[in-house]
Amino acid sequence: MKTEDLLREIESLPVEERARVADTVLKSLNPPESEVDKKWAEVAKRRLGEIKSGAVKPIPGEDVFSEVWKRFS
Known part of the structure; x- marks a missing residue:
């Protein structure tokens, strides 16, 4: 799956699910200590x-x- 396709799919999700995706991505960039x-x-x-x-x-x-x-x- 291309990044653009993935982003479009994420944008189509309900706000709660988009927030969950965003939280997961941010945690992967900056894992909690x-x-x-x-x-x-x-x-x-x-x-x-x-x-x-x-x-x-x-x-x-x-x-x-x-x-x-x-x-x-």
Whole structure:
């Protein structure tokens, strides 16, 4: 099967199946590293706990990007 044929067939799939194909292809290009993933999961859980407990106040994304644009414009 030619690549163009394959792409046309993928485009004809329902969105959920296209997402599954895209996820599979991306994972094949950049396989997950279990140790790195575990460490990121630990950081994410810790940070979520800090937010839920009130120890850390989250900053809205709009504010963060606005500040970035100010600094680099």
